[in-house]
Amino acid sequence: MKKITMTRRIVQVFCLILLVYGGYIFKEWKQSPETEQSLFPALKAPAGSISITKLEKGSILWPSGATPVIENYPPSLVCRFNPKGGMFKACILHFFSENLTWQTQLKYLLPYITLFILLCFLLGRMWCGWVCPIGTTGDFLTFLRRKMNIPVKRFPQNFRINLSFTGYGLMAIALTISTIIGMPNFARYQCYWFLPYCQICPARLICPLFGLIKPNWKDFSTSITTTFTILAWIVLGLFIAAFYFGRRVWCHMCPVGLINSWFNKGAGVELHKKSIKCIKCGYCADACPMGLTKMYEMDKDGIYNQNSCIMCLRCVEVCPRKGCLSVKFFGKGIKIKDFFRGKNAKKIS
Amino acid sequence: MKKLLLFLIPILYGLAYGGEQIQIEFEYPSITGDFYVAGTVFFPPAAAPDLKKILVMDKDTREEIPSKIVVQDNWPDGSVLSAEIVFPANSQKKGKYIIFYGDDVERKKSFVEAAVLPTVSFIVPGAGTTVENMDVSVGQINVRVDRSTNIRYWWYILPVFFLILLTVLRTLRTIRMQKL
Numbered sequence: 001m002k003k004i005t006m007t008r009r010i011v012q013v014f015c016l017i018l019l020v021y022g023g024y025i026f027k028e029w030k031q032s033p034e035t036e037q038s039l040f041p042a043l044k045a046p047a048g049s050i051s052i053t054k055l056e057k058g059s060i061l062w063p064s065g066a067t068p069v070i071e072n073y074p075p076s077l078v079c080r081f082n083p084k085g086g087m088f089k090a091c092i093l094h095f096f097s098e099n100l101t102w103q104t105q106l107k108y109l110l111p112y113i114t115l116f117i118l119l120c121f122l123l124g125r126m127w128c129g130w131v132c133p134i135g136t137t138g139d140f141l142t143f144l145r146r147k148m149n150i151p152v153k154r155f156p157q158n159f160r161i162n163l164s165f166t167g168y169g170l171m172a173i174a175l176t177i178s179t180i181i182g183m184p185n186f187a188r189y190q191c192y193w194f195l196p197y198c199q200i201c202p203a204r205l206i207c208p209l210f211g212l213i214k215p216n217w218k219d220f221s222t223s224i225t226t227t228f229t230i231l232a233w234i235v236l237g238l239f240i241a242a243f244y245f246g247r248r249v250w251c252h253m254c255p256v257g258l259i260n261s262w263f264n265k266g267a268g269v270e271l272h273k274k275s276i277k278c279i280k281c282g283y284c285a286d287a288c289p290m291g292l293t294k295m296y297e298m299d300k301d302g303i304y305n306q307n308s309c310i311m312c313l314r315c316v317e318v319c320p321r322k323g324c325l326s327v328k329f330f331g332k333g334i335k336i337k338d339f340f341r342g343k344n345a346k347k348i349s
Numbered sequence: 350m351k352k353l354l355l356f357l358i359p360i361l362y363g364l365a366y367g368g369e370q371i372q373i374e375f376e377y378p379s380i381t382g383d384f385y386v387a388g389t390v391f392f393p394p395a396a397a398p399d400l401k402k403i404l405v406m407d408k409d410t411r412e413e414i415p416s417k418i419v420v421q422d423n424w425p426d427g428s429v430l431s432a433e434i435v436f437p438a439n440s441q442k443k444g445k446y447i448i449f450y451g452d453d454v455e456r457k458k459s460f461v462e463a464a465v466l467p468t469v470s471f472i473v474p475g476a477g478t479t480v481e482n483m484d485v486s487v488g489q490i491n492v493r494v495d496r497s498t499n500i501r502y503w504w505y506i507l508p509v510f511f512l513i514l515l516t517v518l519r520t521l522r523t524i525r526m527q528k529l
Contacts, residue, residue, distance in 0.1 A: 102467060110505035117512045187381045266519030294527065301528035 004317040008129065012136040016210065019133055022145040091203070092116055093171065093255045097178040097195050117263075124267025125260040128251055129310035133210070134203050138243035142289075147242050159293060160252045162197060167253035170197060182215070192224045198254065199228040202239040230252070248289040251310055261307040269311055270303045270328045271295065276322035284315035284325060297327060369396060371448040372408075375471035377440050387435040389421065390448055397429040401442040404456040408445040414438075415427045415458035415465035435468070446471075 034097075099109055119127075128135055145152070174197035181190045198204055208215040217232075219225040243251040251257045273295055285296035293302045295315050319325040327334050375386050397403050405416040414436045422430040443508065 107499060107502035110502050110509065114505045114508050117509055117516075121512045121516055184379065190380075191382055263516050265523040266516035267363070270523075298527065300526075303523045304527065305523055 001323065002317045004313045008312060011130050011137075011138065015131040017135050018134050019131075022223050025199060033095055037130075059090070092258055092259055093197055094195065095173065097174055097197060099180040100175060100178040100188060101194060103182045107188055111207055120263035122268045124264040124269050124277065124305065124309040124311055125257060125309060126269060128248075128254070128257045129312035130334065132256075133207055134239075134254070135251065135310070137206055138239070141240060142241040142247050143158050145190065150245070152247060154291060157291075160249070163252040164258065164308070167258045169253035170253070171258065173197075192222070200231045200235045202232075202236045205232060205236050233245075247291075249291075250308060251290060252308060257310070264307050264309055264311075265305045265309075266304075267305065268330045269305075270331065271309070271311075271313075272302070272326045272328055273298055273304050274301050274326075275299050276301075276323055277321045279321060281320060283318045283320060287314040287318040289314065354469050363495060369449070369451050371450070371473055373446055373471040373473055375469050377438075377443055378467060378469050380467055381440055383437055383439050383467050385435050385468040386446070386471050387433065387468050388395075388473070389431055389433050390473055391431045392429050392450060394424045394430075395426055395428045398427070398452065399429065400432070401456045401490060402452060402454050403429065403432060403434070403448065403450045404454055404458075406447050406449055408447050410444070413456070413458050414446065415460050416458070417460050443501075460475070 095109075095112065177193050177196045180186050181193050205215045205217055218229050220229065239250050275298060280296070282296055285293040288295075289312060290308050290310055291305050292308055294306050298304050313327055316325045316327050371390060373386075373388065373390075375388075378384055392403075400418050400420060401416055403416075405414040406412065407414060416434055416436040418435075419433045420429050420431075421433055424430045429450075436446070438444070438446070
């Protein structure tokens with residue numbers, strides 16, 4: 001395995017563990033009798049702790065049954081990574097949806113928005129390539145495909161652009177619904193429509209599995225929950241298919257990734273190309289999991305950051321020409337020596 | 350037989366709910382549906398030996414309400430001095446709630462999740478809630494009144510604006526570079 005990829009895998013696994021179990025590490029030990037003794041006290045949701053609202057009807061996030069869905073502590077829902085259940089979320093869409101519904105005053109959200117923008121400004125969309133647990137899961141599916149010698153399916157650029165529009169559409173619908181149900185006249189719909197995107201997000205069904213928790217994968221108690229259940233299955237199917245057959249296709253329509261992508265071209269992490277050294281081998285375009293080709297096509301020196309780039313640095317890694325593609329942080333070169341470069345770099349340099 | 354029953358019923362009742370009780374009060378919010386009620390309660394020494402000896406109950410139906418109880422401080426004997434109590438309520442089913450505590454009380458319904466629904470605070474009648482009720486017999490208390498608490502939050506506008514501006518400028522620079 002190439003060195004950057006290996007480092008990325010290690011970071012991904014570390015972040016996955018942190019996001020899944022981190023809540024337990026930082027959890028106050030005196031929170032409940034079950035958690036007083038051990039650092040990792042209970043990987044399963046405590047019995048009888050779910051469905052606290054006892055709604056007869058409700059969304060699949062608040063089921064009438066006894067299936068665990070919303071526990072603030074990971075490993076249930078990494079999107080809500082926060083040991084104290086506060087406002088800061090690992091998922092920015094969750095953060096905005098929830099606070100639009102609750103009509104939280106902007107001033108209380110500003111510290112969290114600042115932190116989010118700061119991270120995006122510094123690292124761009126690195127979250128997607130290095131941290132996102134869904135991305136990590138998808139990479140594992142891609143790994144399985146490779147092991148089974150199934151060829152990768154390449155999607156045309158128009159298809160990827162359409163996926164982005166779909167993602168923006170979903171995001172707009174989710175935020176609009178969240179805003180509407182936050183209005184007093186529509187508050188009675190909150191139990192059905194709270195966090196609408198989360199109800200169909202594949203993370204809701206996948207991430208609890210890391211913590212050995214069964215997600216609420218079906219709820220046919222009302223027509224709305226039935227619709228959301230079926231939509232969640234369809235989205236999960238698309239998610240698995242997208243990663244299994246086409247690497248990071250899903251990331252083109254992930255709303256969180258789309259929000260992060262606004263910062264990519266201005267991010268502190270810069271991908272530079274020295275076109276004079278380029279031999280147009282096409283390795284970089286071939287290796288890009290997002291199917292981007294800018295780094296290959298660009299015929300002049302400069303930054304080739306693109307909105308869809310997940311900063312996995314595969315292009316830098318596979319480039320056989322030393323110094324052709326490089327990664328810099330605010331213009332300062334990060335020395336990726338032979339240790340971090342692929343074997344090809346030694347052959348053709 | 351009737352006399353025996355009349356004798357036994359209070360005793361059984363006492364055995365079932367033999368603990369001390371605290372009445373709590375809160376205002377039902379304007380939202381429709383479920384919400385959480387939260388607040389801090391102080392207990393006398395040795396009254397509530399541990400978390401499980403405290404429970405929240407509907408005053409009318411005598412039904413236990415699932416609650417999340419976090420001990421904040423303990424008395425030197427280990428019993429609970431103060432605890433933060435959170436429990437769910439519903440604005441359509443307005444009820445009165447009481448907190449039971451004591452050796453004879455055994456909490457059965459609990460949850461550990463943090464609140465994901467709107468939360469209102471309850472108060473314990475008679476407890477000091479404002480500084481007007483505070484008596485300071487000895488020593489000195491310094492109070493600093495900050496009339497500009499909003500600035501604690503709104504100053505974040507500056508870094509947000511600065512970061513967005515930088516991002517836009519750098520994005521424009523990158524786009525310029527990439528133009529063929």
